[in-house]
Amino acid sequence: xxxVTQMEGPVTLSEEAFLTINCTYTATxxxxxxxxxxxxxxxxxxxxxxxxxDDKGSNKGFEATYRKETTSFHLEKGSVQVSDSAVYFCAxxxxxxxxxxxxxxxxxxxxx
Amino acid sequence: xxxxxxxxxxxVLKTGQSMTLQCAQDMNHEYMSWYRQDPGMGLRxxxxxxxxxITDQGEVPNGYNVSRSTTEDFPLRLLSAAPSQTSVYxxxxxxxGASNYGYTFGSxxxxxxx
Numbered sequence: 001x002x003x004v005t006q007m008e009g010p011v012t013l014s015e016e017a018f019l020t021i022n023c024t025y026t027a028t029x030x031x032x033x034x035x036x037x038x039x040x041x042x043x044x045x046x047x048x049x050x051x052x053x054d055d056k057g058s059n060k061g062f063e064a065t066y067r068k069e070t071t072s073f074h075l076e077k078g079s080v081q082v083s084d085s086a087v088y089f090c091a092x093x094x095x096x097x098x099x100x101x102x103x104x105x106x107x108x109x110x111x112x
Numbered sequence: 113x114x115x116x117x118x119x120x121x122x123x124v125l126k127t128g129q130s131m132t133l134q135c136a137q138d139m140n141h142e143y144m145s146w147y148r149q150d151p152g153m154g155l156r157x158x159x160x161x162x163x164x165x166i167t168d169q170g171e172v173p174n175g176y177n178v179s180r181s182t183t184e185d186f187p188l189r190l191l192s193a194a195p196s197q198t199s200v201y202x203x204x205x206x207x208x209g210a211s212n213y214g215y216t217f218g219s220x221x222x223x224x225x226x
Contacts, residue, residue: 031211032211032212032214034214036214036217042219042220043116043202043217043218043219043220044155044202044204044215044217045217046214046215046216049212049214051211051212089154089155093211093212093213093214094211095211096209096210096211098209098211099145099157099160099170100206100214100215102154102155103154104152104153104154105154105155
């Protein structure tokens with residue numbers, strides 16, 4: 001079946017460090033891929049998405065590229081801020097009428 | 113535009129009590145879902161609906177009921193609360209079934225069963 005695997009956390013970085021959170025997926029067909037962010041005490045918010053191979057999603061300085069050859073959608077940011085501290089979820093939606101499948105989430109701590 | 117609204121934000125129940133978690137969206141979304149979030153478990157799908165009058169079970173449906181009489185509302189009923197249902201509950205909606213549609217989430221209901 002379809003699935004999403006993302007790196008376990010927590011990930012702790014200093015402010016202005018480079019961030020990578022790995023995400024790989026298993027799916028039939030050509031899924032759409034998403035990154036969601038959850039700030040403390042809040043619901044999930046869509047951060048970025050990509051809907052076909054080689055697409056790059058970007059938002060708020062975060063980027064992720066849809067790599068079909070490696071079935072990956074790694075999240076990157078060049079210089080993280082304390083305000084980026086949150087839980088990040090990778091997700092996919094494989095086909096029409098399918099439900100979104102989420103990874104287990106990666107908690108990110110940014111130290112000032 | 114309020115998006116997805118969940119009430120209440122916090123609730124404490126005694127074992128055996130029943131209650132309804134409310135979810136409403138004003139975006140005319142077809143799809144609505146209920147998830148629970150527990151530490152280390154990520155998000156688990158309880159029930160979902162692809163339109164008014166249509167509901168189906170997710171991966172953890174036991175102990176919960178849903179109905180979808182209107183496009184806007186998707187309440188989740190706990191029939192007889194148990195401590196294992198202590199969790200944070202999220203409602204989410206999606207415009208439709210196309211794979212490129214993401215979900216919009218509510219801010220959650222934190223439920224404690226004592």
